[in-house]
Structures are given as structure tokens and as C-alpha cells.
Amino acid sequence: MRKTLTFTKQQIEEIIKSYPTPFYIYDEKRIRENAGRFYKAFDWVADFKNYFAVKACPNPHILKILKEEGMGTDCSSLPELVMAEKVGILGENIMFSSNNTPAKEFKKAKKIGAIINLDDITHINFLDQTAGLPQIICFRYNPGPLRKSGVNTIIGKPEEAKYGLTKEQLFESYKLVKQRGVKRFGLHTMVVSNELGISALAQTAKMLFELAVGIYKELDIKLEFINLGGGIGIPYKLNQREVDLNKLSQKIKRYYQDIIVKNGLDPIRVVFECGRMITGPFGYLVTTVIHKKHTYKEYIGVDACMANLMRPGMYGAYHHETVLGKENKSLMQTYDVVGSLCENNDKFAIDRKLPTVETGDIIVIHDTGAHGFAMGFQYNGKLRSAELLLKPDGRVKQIRRAETVEDYFSTLDFSSI
Numbered sequence: 001m002r003k004t005l006t007f008t009k010q011q012i013e014e015i016i017k018s019y020p021t022p023f024y025i026y027d028e029k030r031i032r033e034n035a036g037r038f039y040k041a042f043d044w045v046a047d048f049k050n051y052f053a054v055k056a057c058p059n060p061h062i063l064k065i066l067k068e069e070g071m072g073t074d075c076s077s078l079p080e081l082v083m084a085e086k087v088g089i090l091g092e093n094i095m096f097s098s099n100n101t102p103a104k105e106f107k108k109a110k111k112i113g114a115i116i117n118l119d120d121i122t123h124i125n126f127l128d129q130t131a132g133l134p135q136i137i138c139f140r141y142n143p144g145p146l147r148k149s150g151v152n153t154i155i156g157k158p159e160e161a162k163y164g165l166t167k168e169q170l171f172e173s174y175k176l177v178k179q180r181g182v183k184r185f186g187l188h189t190m191v192v193s194n195e196l197g198i199s200a201l202a203q204t205a206k207m208l209f210e211l212a213v214g215i216y217k218e219l220d221i222k223l224e225f226i227n228l229g230g231g232i233g234i235p236y237k238l239n240q241r242e243v244d245l246n247k248l249s250q251k252i253k254r255y256y257q258d259i260i261v262k263n264g265l266d267p268i269r270v271v272f273e274c275g276r277m278i279t280g281p282f283g284y285l286v287t288t289v290i291h292k293k294h295t296y297k298e299y300i301g302v303d304a305c306m307a308n309l310m311r312p313g314m315y316g317a318y319h320h321e322t323v324l325g326k327e328n329k330s331l332m333q334t335y336d337v338v339g340s341l342c343e344n345n346d347k348f349a350i351d352r353k354l355p356t357v358e359t360g361d362i363i364v365i366h367d368t369g370a371h372g373f374a375m376g377f378q379y380n381g382k383l384r385s386a387e388l389l390l391k392p393d394g395r396v397k398q399i400r401r402a403e404t405v406e407d408y409f410s411t412l413d414f415s416s417i
């Protein structure tokens with residue numbers, strides 16, 4: 001995928017006058033267009049919905065845009081539930097897909113009428129005792145060794161993953177909650193992450209559709225919805241291509257017809273809880289070069305660090321970088337692009353070919369609109385950056401201010417030392 005920018009160097013220089021680097025900037029127009037494409041591709045599904053995984057980009061302004069595009073939220077913590085509520089995403093527009101869930105989070109989810117997606121058979125009693133069982137329950141399935149193909153590296157082998165119920169537990173669980181008066185049922189799984197392969201993604205649908213038939217035949221339970229989870233990948237690297245949503249949709253539709261329709265189970269809502277593919281490609285981390293260092297290697301030191309974007313340091317993830325104004329210069333140099341954390345994995349790029357970089361240059365780090373700002377932290381006294389929204393009319397709105405030293409100290413009481 002060719003990496004393009006929706007803003008010019010002049011525009012960014014103008015923005016920097018009001019909002020110093022580092023900052024994140026999200027492109028509202030492209031987020032909306034992409035959401036529209038996703039919904040259009042799946043328009044054969046009655047009441048199609050993506051429950052946006054809040055953890056990917058937990059900003060209420062972004063959630064509001066996605067709400068306007070028809071999305072709900074997938075939450076997995078108390079603050080995420082509260083954020084959805086504050087944006088006016090309510091009731092069954094919230095999927096609560098958590099794991100190892102604390103009691104107070106179940107209480108909150110039940111109270112606001114979210115769809116609760118249980119991660120374990122023991123959570124049936126736990127939920128019943130803490131909040132009472134709701135009318136609608138979903139279970140997260142973990143196929144374990146039953147799923148041999150189409151697994152990928154971020155989540156790993158299903159049998160090594162902490163999530164979900166085994167097949168036996170799943171059947172037992174539906175039976176149990178039905179006996180206790182639950183009336184409406186959903187099924188969920190998530191076995192891939194950042195997956196670009198259509199067959200691996202569609203395989204998840206096939207697996208769940210077949211399971212739905214099994215649940216119907218064995219337990220006489222007709223599922224109301226099937227939640228295919230998140231995990232649709234994005235092309236971080238230049239040699240990767242984005243998932244063709246129409247092709248994916250058509251493939252899932254064929255499985256739906258062959259399995260769900262043929263067995264008389266139509267209609268079942270098919271839903272997703274994607275985060276990465278919704279905002280990932282449309283967010284950028286903008287940072288300024290503050291130092292150049294020559295030792296055994298060539299280093300470019302920028303004013304952002306791993307505390308602003310953890311993926312490269314944590315997973316060795318590739319994020320493309322553009323040096324603003326030097327887009328057409330040849331890639332003459334090989335650099336490590338580094339932050340200021342006292343950790344040697346604080347590198348945004350290792351041995352990256354770039355044009356000759358000078359201090360003062362502005363570097364844009366691509367595809368950081370999901371699992372970017374969100375994974376930030378304050379280790380080493382590093383502060384979280386601002387988040388900006390590029391509006392469709394070209395204006396820029398600050399949607400989160402940068403943290404200050406006072407924010408960093410706000411949980412401390414110096415007077416009691």
C-alpha cells in the first residue's frame with residue numbers, strides 16, 4: 001500500500017504553532033468514509049453493526065463520530081463503559097466483552113443494559129450473584145486445538161490463549177443459562193488479530209455458523225446474533241494490501257447461506273467488534289527531530305517516545321514514517337529513529353531507509369490511529385500527548401489536551417511526605 005498523507009507540510013507547521021509536537025491527529029473524513037464502506041459491504045446482513053473496540057482509540061470525540069456512522073462500542077472495563085455512556089451509546093449498543101472480570105464491572109454493564117459476553121462458565125454464577133442474569137447473554141468461544149488453520153501470531157494458538165470457553169463448556173453454559181431464564185443468546189469468538197487474509201477471517205464465520213447449527217440441534221437454542229470479534233488487519237507495510245471488505249463479506253455470505261440459511265436459522269445478526277481497521281490507518285503520530293547522533297549507528301532522536309506509541313518497541317511492529325517535505329527525496333540514509341526513554345527498545349524504527357534527516361524536520365508516523373495513543377503510558381515520567389481531529393472542512397480541533405507535569409503528580413500528596 002502506498003502511504004499518503006491527507007495534510008501538507010504547511011498545514012502541519014501551522015498546527016504546530018498552536019499544538020506543539022508530539023501529537024496524534026485523526027482524519028475524520030477518512031474515518032467516516034471507511035466506516036461507510038464497511039457497512040455497505042455487509043448490507044446483506046439485517047441490522048449489521050460494528051461494536052467499535054474502545055480500547056483501540058478511547059476518545060469520546062472519535063466514539064461520537066462512529067456512533068453517527070451507526071456503530072456501537074465494545075467495552076472491556078468500567079471506564080470504557082462510562083465513556084460509551086457519556087457519548088450516548090447505550091443499552092444493547094454496547095457489547096461488554098471482558099475477561100477475568102471484576103464484580104463492579106459486571107454490575108455496571110448489567111445496570112446500563114449492555115450485552116454481556118461471558119468469558120468463562122464460572123462467570124454465570126459470578127454474574128448471577130453480583131448483578132443477576134440478564135435476558136440476553138453471549139459466550140466467547142475458544143476452539144482450542146479444534147482450530148488448526150488460520151491462526152496468527154498476535155493472539156497465538158487458541159489453546160494457549162486465556163480467552164473463552166471450550167466447546168463442551170459452551171454447550172453446558174447455554175443449557176445452564178436457558179434453565180435459569182435467559183431468553184436471548186449470542187455467540188462470540190476472536191482467534192485472530194491484525195489478520196489480512198480473507199480466508200482466515202472468513203473461516204471464523206464458518207466455524208461459528210457451524211457451531212450455531214450444533215447449538216440449535218442439540219439445545220434447541222436459536223442464536224440471535226453471531227459476533228465475529230475484531231481482528232481485521234491493516235496494511236502497516238508497503239508490500240501489504242488492505243482487506244477487500246466486499247470479498248470478505250461475499251465469502252461470509254456464502255457460508256451464511258450454506259450453513260445458517262440451509263438449516264433454517266436465518267435470520268441471525270452477524271456483527272463485528274473491530275477497532276484497528278476502523279481508525280488505524282487514519283491516525284498519525286507527528287513528532288519533531290530534536291537530535292542526530294552518530295556512534296556505532298546513525299540515530300535520529302525525536303520528541304515522541306515509546307510512551308506515546310508502544311507497538312514498535314513491544315511487538316517490533318512496523319510503522320511507516322514520512323519526513324515531511326522530503327517525500328520525493330531518495331532514501332539515502334539508514335537510521336534508528338528513537339525516543340528519549342531509558343529503554344533500548346524505545347525505537348520507532350530500526351535500520352530504516354530515510355532521506356537525509358536534519359534536526360527540526362517533522363516526522364509523521366503512519367497507521368497509529370488504533371492501539372497507538374491508547375497503549376501509551378507514563379513510565380520514566382513521560383507525559384501523554386494531545387490528540388487532534390482534522391475535520392472534513394480542514395479545521396483542526398483538539399480532542400484531548402497534552403498532559404502536564406501537574407497531571408502526572410495529581411495522584412500524589414506531597415504535603416504528607
Ligand SMILES: *Cc1c(COP(=O)(O)O)cnc(C)c1O
Pocket residue numbers: 053055056074097190193194229230231232273274275276277370
Ligand atoms: C482488542 C479486541 C478487539 C478489537 O481488535 P482489533 O484488532 O482492534 O480489531 C475486539 N474484541 C475483543 C474482545 C478485543 O479484545
